[in-house]
Amino acid sequence: MTDVLPSPLSLCLAVLLAWLTIGVVGISRPNNLRLTRQLFAIGAACGAALAVIAALSLTTPTEQYVLALGLPDLPFHVRRDALSSVFLFLLGAASAGISTFAAGYFREGQGTPPGLLCLEYHAFLASMGFVVLADDAYMFMVAWEAMALSSYFLVTTQHRIPEIRSAGFIYLLIAHLGAIAILLSFGLLQGGSWQFTFDAMREARLDPIPASFAFLLALIGFGAKAGLVPLHVWLPEAHPAAPSPVSALMSGVMLKTALYGITRVAFDLLAEPIWWWGLVALGIGLFTAVFGVIFAAVQSDMKRLLAYSSIENVGILFTGFGLAIIFKGVGMPALAAIAFAAMLYHATNHAFMKSLLFLGTGAVLHATGERNLGRLGGLIHRMPWVAWLTLVGALAIASLPPLNGFVSEWLLLQSLLFSYEVPRPFVHMLLPLGAALLALAAALAAYVMVKFYGVIFLGQPRESTLHRAHDAGWLERIGLIWLALGCVMFGLFPTFVLGCLSNVGEQLGFSGLELETGSWWLLVPLADREASYAPLIFLGTATLLVILTIYGVRRFYHQRVRLGPAWGCGFGEFSARMQDTAEGFGQPIRHLFKPFFDMKRDLPTPFDTEPRYRVVVGDRLWQLLYVPLGRLVQLAANSVAWLQQGRIASYLLYSFVTLIALLALML
Amino acid sequence: MNVTTWILQVLEILAAVAAAPLFLGWVNQCRAWLQNRNAPSVLQPYRNIRKLFHKEAVIASNASQLFRLAPYIVFGTMVTAAAVIPSLGTRLPFTRAADAIALVGLLATARVFLSLAAMDVGTAFGTLGARREMMVGFLAEPALLMVIFVASMISATTALPDISERLATQALGLYPSLAFTAVAFTMVLLAENARIPVDNPSTHLELTMIHEALLLEYSARHLALMEWASALKLFNYACIGFALFVPWGAAMQQTPLALLAAIPALALKLLIAGAGLAFIETVSAKLRVFRAPEFLATAFLFAVLGLLVHLLLGA
Numbered sequence: 001m002t003d004v005l006p007s008p009l010s011l012c013l014a015v016l017l018a019w020l021t022i023g024v025v026g027i028s029r030p031n032n033l034r035l036t037r038q039l040f041a042i043g044a045a046c047g048a049a050l051a052v053i054a055a056l057s058l059t060t061p062t063e064q065y066v067l068a069l070g071l072p073d074l075p076f077h078v079r080r081d082a083l084s085s086v087f088l089f090l091l092g093a094a095s096a097g098i099s100t101f102a103a104g105y106f107r108e109g110q111g112t113p114p115g116l117l118c119l120e121y122h123a124f125l126a127s128m129g130f131v132v133l134a135d136d137a138y139m140f141m142v143a144w145e146a147m148a149l150s151s152y153f154l155v156t157t158q159h160r161i162p163e164i165r166s167a168g169f170i171y172l173l174i175a176h177l178g179a180i181a182i183l184l185s186f187g188l189l190q191g192g193s194w195q196f197t198f199d200a201m202r203e204a205r206l207d208p209i210p211a212s213f214a215f216l217l218a219l220i221g222f223g224a225k226a227g228l229v230p231l232h233v234w235l236p237e238a239h240p241a242a243p244s245p246v247s248a249l250m251s252g253v254m255l256k257t258a259l260y261g262i263t264r265v266a267f268d269l270l271a272e273p274i275w276w277w278g279l280v281a282l283g284i285g286l287f288t289a290v291f292g293v294i295f296a297a298v299q300s301d302m303k304r305l306l307a308y309s310s311i312e313n314v315g316i317l318f319t320g321f322g323l324a325i326i327f328k329g330v331g332m333p334a335l336a337a338i339a340f341a342a343m344l345y346h347a348t349n350h351a352f353m354k355s356l357l358f359l360g361t362g363a364v365l366h367a368t369g370e371r372n373l374g375r376l377g378g379l380i381h382r383m384p385w386v387a388w389l390t391l392v393g394a395l396a397i398a399s400l401p402p403l404n405g406f407v408s409e410w411l412l413l414q415s416l417l418f419s420y421e422v423p424r425p426f427v428h429m430l431l432p433l434g435a436a437l438l439a440l441a442a443a444l445a446a447y448v449m450v451k452f453y454g455v456i457f458l459g460q461p462r463e464s465t466l467h468r469a470h471d472a473g474w475l476e477r478i479g480l481i482w483l484a485l486g487c488v489m490f491g492l493f494p495t496f497v498l499g500c501l502s503n504v505g506e507q508l509g510f511s512g513l514e515l516e517t518g519s520w521w522l523l524v525p526l527a528d529r530e531a532s533y534a535p536l537i538f539l540g541t542a543t544l545l546v547i548l549t550i551y552g553v554r555r556f557y558h559q560r561v562r563l564g565p566a567w568g569c570g571f572g573e574f575s576a577r578m579q580d581t582a583e584g585f586g587q588p589i590r591h592l593f594k595p596f597f598d599m600k601r602d603l604p605t606p607f608d609t610e611p612r613y614r615v616v617v618g619d620r621l622w623q624l625l626y627v628p629l630g631r632l633v634q635l636a637a638n639s640v641a642w643l644q645q646g647r648i649a650s651y652l653l654y655s656f657v658t659l660i661a662l663l664a665l666m667l
Numbered sequence: 668m669n670v671t672t673w674i675l676q677v678l679e680i681l682a683a684v685a686a687a688p689l690f691l692g693w694v695n696q697c698r699a700w701l702q703n704r705n706a707p708s709v710l711q712p713y714r715n716i717r718k719l720f721h722k723e724a725v726i727a728s729n730a731s732q733l734f735r736l737a738p739y740i741v742f743g744t745m746v747t748a749a750a751v752i753p754s755l756g757t758r759l760p761f762t763r764a765a766d767a768i769a770l771v772g773l774l775a776t777a778r779v780f781l782s783l784a785a786m787d788v789g790t791a792f793g794t795l796g797a798r799r800e801m802m803v804g805f806l807a808e809p810a811l812l813m814v815i816f817v818a819s820m821i822s823a824t825t826a827l828p829d830i831s832e833r834l835a836t837q838a839l840g841l842y843p844s845l846a847f848t849a850v851a852f853t854m855v856l857l858a859e860n861a862r863i864p865v866d867n868p869s870t871h872l873e874l875t876m877i878h879e880a881l882l883l884e885y886s887a888r889h890l891a892l893m894e895w896a897s898a899l900k901l902f903n904y905a906c907i908g909f910a911l912f913v914p915w916g917a918a919m920q921q922t923p924l925a926l927l928a929a930i931p932a933l934a935l936k937l938l939i940a941g942a943g944l945a946f947i948e949t950v951s952a953k954l955r956v957f958r959a960p961e962f963l964a965t966a967f968l969f970a971v972l973g974l975l976v977h978l979l980l981g982a
Contacts, residue, residue, distance in 0.1 A: 378789065380731045391733075400776040401769055413768050417816055417825065420978060429978050432816055433971065439812040443805035446775055450782045450801050459789030460729060522763065531825040534764040538747065538773070541764070545743035553888050557720045566727035566788045566884060579786075580794030588802040592960055 008057030009065060009080040012088055012133065015050040019043060019126040026118025036114040037103045041475070043122055044099035050092030050129070054085045058500045062507070064135060071138075077197050079135035082504040083268070086344055087132045087260045093486060094252045094351040095125055101359045101479025102245035104472070105366070111158040124150035124249065131257050137186040137196040144182065144261075148175040151254060154246040155238050167237035174234045178224030182261070185217035189269055201269045211270055215277050218265040219284075226258035226314045229288045230621050236295075239307035240371065244362020247303060251310045252355035256347045259317050266325060267340075267508045275329025279427065282322030286434050289315025289441040294593050296448045298586035298617045300373045302361045305452055306354065309397065312441055313350045317343055319438060320412050323419070324510075326431075330422055333511035338525050339415040340510055341501040345490075346408035348497075352486035353396040353405060357452075359480055360390035364456060367469040373452075373582035378461040382469040385477050387457040392484040394453045396491065398446035402535035402542075404490035407497075407523070409442055414531055444589075451585040460576040492535050494523045583615055590617065598623060672921045676750070676759045679926070683749040687902035688712035688895065690937050697945035712898060719891035727788040727884055737784030738885065738892040744777040745899040754906040755929045756918035757828035766825040767815040770907070771808060774859075777896070778804050785881040796880025799956060803858050803865060803877065806963035811855045813970030814848045817977055818911045821845070827910050835914035843980065847973035849912045853947075854966035856904045858959065860897070863948040865959050875956050905940050909933070 022039050029035050062081040070076040102121070106114055127150055130143035156168035190196055191204030206214065224231040239247045266273050292311030299305035320343030327336030363386040370376055380387040396403035416438060419431035461467060472480065490497060502513040513525060522534045568574035590597060598618035604611030692709035699706035726735065750761040751770050765773065782797035819825045821842065822833035858865040861878035870876060882893050916932025918925035954962060
């Protein structure tokens with residue numbers, strides 16, 4: 001950086017301020033839809049700028065400012081290091097695509113006026129940026145709460161619908177449970193110095209026991225935001241309720257701020273993580289991954305399906321996180337660096353692919369007004385742009401080469417595979433089995449994506465109204481193309497990405513990645529293992545072979561094609577009701593993983609004149625955990641209620657007793 | 668890397684593509700002998716493919732571009748996989764493009780496209796086949812990866828050619844862990860290639876079919892490519908098995924002569940493997956669809972046993 005240019009940190013702050021300004025301008029004309037759309041487009045440009053700044057600043061040294069804002073004696077501290085830059089990049093790049101899409105997406109009659117929506121949306125973006133830049137607990141919590149609140153209002157955009165209000169309530173509740181845990185964790189992290197800047201926390205050097213408590217509290221707190229089981233229940237409620245660009249932002253970016261938080265606490269503030277923390281995170285992560293994907297496979301609402309798929313990916317992220325701690329804790333730096341880089345890589349990948357899929361469902365929702373998979377189908381004919389671009393996201397999230405999801409999955413498997421060298425008895429036998437679970441999650445993700453894509457876009461339209469579906473507008477297409485391009489590029493050039501991420505790890509005390517330099521097209525993460533992967537060659541060869549085959553077949557044989565109706569299995573009429581429904585596609589999963597589900601079935605009897613088959617799959621955790629917990633809270637509230645006698649004399653007595661007690665405490 | 672190695676690489680790919688239907692023909696012939704039937708010629712798969720190429724393609728009127736593109740993608744992916752697998756030589760340049768895990772990913776890509784194409788027309792059998800194929804896929808993939816993990820733990824790498832070389836050059840000893848994983852791999856091979864006991868390749872229109880249900884809407888050149896791709900898939904799986912469990916005989920130099928010398932070894936292994944496959948198919952009965960998970964869970968358990976044996980005994 002030359003002296004002429006302002007520092008990256010001030011540029012990032014300028015972008016965040018620009019987002020806030022856009023929000024304020026939006027609210028000044030709350031009902032002007034045209035202005036709002038233009039503002040969203042400007043917001044997208046800001047996002048792209050942020051992505052560029054963050055990407056360029058990955059290798060620049062850490063910077064710190066003390067802002068002249070905040071409470072007296074408690075100013076806001078901001079800091080930008082390589083880890084923040086990764087997450088700022090993710091925020092900027094994903095929001096550029098999402099905001100462009102949103103510029104063409106929001107219409108009248110969404111419940112909340114467009115100008116207000118614009119304010120909430122951009123405040124949400126800016127607060128996520130501030131979370132990543134915060135350098136003291138006070139500013140972090142302010143930004144964290146601003147993020148929770150702005151997203152709550154965005155989730156309840158259509159607040160006239162009761163289900164959406166209750167979804168918003170669950171979201172807010174769990175967000176605050178998490179916030180309390182984070183606050184407590186910060187309380188432990190300051191280690192008796194009562195200084196809440198992150199610098200003081202780095203200096204604190206906690207003993208193992210308080211450090212472990214701080215870590216576990218942070219895991220609960222950030223896990224609640226990320227959607228780790230059993231705190232995942234808000235995700236499948238909030239995501240379908242929110243408008244699609246908001247779901248995309250929440251799933252693609254907001255969940256990653258939780259990952260950022262836990263990474264900051266474990267590797268930066270606590271500096272020396274203990275290896276068994278990693279085991280806890282890994283266990284929860286793997287369970288979450290498998291749990292999420294199994295539930296995704298039985299959903300029949302497309303946005304709920306994606307929400308569960310996000311839970312799966314959060315599980316994968318925490319698996320990588322746990323692995324990085326284990327390897328770091330037992331002194332295996334090369335593998336720790338790989339696991340850490342794989343985690344960050346997967347976070348970036350997921351931001352692109354999940355945003356892409358959520359925006360795809362948004363386009364479908366606009367075109368058809370339907371979220372239920374059972375009423376969709378055959379949309380590839382009516383909306384080819386959305387269909388083909390969504391296919392990229394679906395293949396990427398199913399972790400298929402040569403797209404981006406595969407690279408991070410591959411790196412994780414590579415590091416997990418060599419975990420048998422961990423010098424701890426039994427653990428080294430269990431860890432390779434974790435690789436099998438990860439592989440199961442990835443293979444099930446492919447199942448889920450075939451269901452998702454096949455039922456929505458392929459087959460015959462299940463409703464006659466679908467013939468009137470229209471493709472997405474040009475702004476929406478640009479947003480989708482941007483995200484799809486991200487999926488492809490991050491898949492094809494892993495060496496560049498890892499080269500950047502290696503620097504992030506080094507700043508946090510990991511060893512650098514031993515990438516084989518000189519061959520930018522060939523990824524060799526562990527030089528001594530000789531495992532290599534060359535996605536570009538993969539894609540090139542496969543494409544070449546496909547073209548050669550097409551050409552060869554045309555050259556040597558005829559190309560005659562006759563179109564005809566498909567065979568209706570001898571039933572005469574070939575109808576859309578013959579194809580599998582979403583429920584049908586979930587049937588093997590319901591059968592195989594029965595103990596996971598809380599299933600209610602209505603089966604027809606032979607004597608029904610109008611036979612109906614219905615199956616409702618619920619989450620057992622509701623019955624096992626949340627309902628008893630709710631009852632307990634109710635009981636506690638009832639027992640406290642006798643204090644509320646409604647007589648002014650007793651309330652005065654309470655105040656008096658409190659005063660006396662406080663005085664006694666002080667003296 | 669010089670021109671010769673690349674020419675050899677191309678020749679190796681062409682050989683694999685050309686030999687795949689022959690291997691299928693050999694399996695079918697052995698099976699017919701074992702079942703006291705008149706055996707078809709080993710060249711029968713070629714004749715079928717040739718016949719199909721000459722026919723006029725009939726496509727459902729509501730099929731999308733994806734449906735037409737899928738056979739080419741599936742075929743192209745399988746050929747790419749054939750290039751990555753060290754069937755004749757372990758030092759060919761393309762085997763570096765992917766390790767064993769990436770190879771599993773490549774095979775999964777083919778499966779996903781096959782299933783998506785089956786869902787495209789929207790018939791009852793297509794979607795049914797798609798969901799069953801994906802079910803078998805997600806059960807077989809962890810088992811296959813466990814098999815690969817055990818082999819890569821023994822040789823400390825996930826690169827298939829290196830695994831193969833290290834196992835071939837080590838002193839000829841018994842690896843109990845590899846014995847377990849070999850059983851697991853055979854079971855995965857049967858399931859992934861739609862053989863008995865998971866699926867029956869020789870029947871159509873049974874309610875339990877998987878692979879044939881996927882291809883039901885295809886005809887002519889598209890069907891030919893799909894059939895060829897599935898023959899190639901069987902060939903590829905056999906070669907993965909050889910690389911992991913019987914690596915002897917593959918060329919470890921890049922010279923034309925060494926590769927030429929590797930051909931008889933590979934042919935011999937394929938002859939024995941084909942006969943063995945036919946034998947297994949003859950003596951076992953087709954399972955119900957919902958017994959397939961149990962079958963694959965057993966495969967997975969065998970692989971885990973192999974892993975534990977390796978970790979406990981270090982062998």
